Amino acid sequence: MYAVIKTGGKQYKVAAGEKIKVEQIAADVGQEITIEQVLAVGEGVELKVGTPWVTGANVKATVVAHGKHDKVRIFKMRRRKHYQKHGGHRQTYTELQIAAVNG
Numbered sequence: 001m002y003a004v005i006k007t008g009g010k011q012y013k014v015a016a017g018e019k020i021k022v023e024q025i026a027a028d029v030g031q032e033i034t035i036e037q038v039l040a041v042g043e044g045v046e047l048k049v050g051t052p053w054v055t056g057a058n059v060k061a062t063v064v065a066h067g068k069h070d071k072v073r074i075f076k077m078r079r080r081k082h083y084q085k086h087g088g089h090r091q092t093y094t095e096l097q098i099a100a101v102n103g
Contacts, residue, residue: 001042001043001101002014002015002041003039003042003059003101004040004041005038006037007035008023010022010023016099016100018098019096019097019098020095020096021093021096022094023091023092024066025063025094027063029064029065029066030062030063032060032061032099033060033061033062033096034058035059035060035061036053036058038053038057039052039053039054041054041057041103056103059098059100060099060100060102062097062099063096064095064096064097066092066093067092067093067095068091068093069092070090073086073087074087074089075087
């Protein structure tokens with residue numbers, strides 16, 4: 001059984017037993033969370049699609065870790081104008097262990 005969930009403005013296809021990295025969630029490591037925003041639930045050839053959410057469906061997950069992704073280098077330059085600007089960004093994430101898909 002799998003589900004398509006929405007968290008942090010992005011959509012993820014998840015199944016029980018998987019680990020995924022999502023946008024930062026305000027939860028402690030080891031805490032169990034429930035994601036109610038389920039867009040679709042499928043098992044085999046059967047698929048339930050919500051409008052926008054599937055009623056009664058949820059995904060239970062455990063917070064494994066928090067961290068930061070690799071640095072993204074930002075370089076701006078204007079040719080012949082003696083302008084160069086360097087920057088960087090490291091996006092934070094929360095790693096989730098999917099325990100169960102209900103729906």
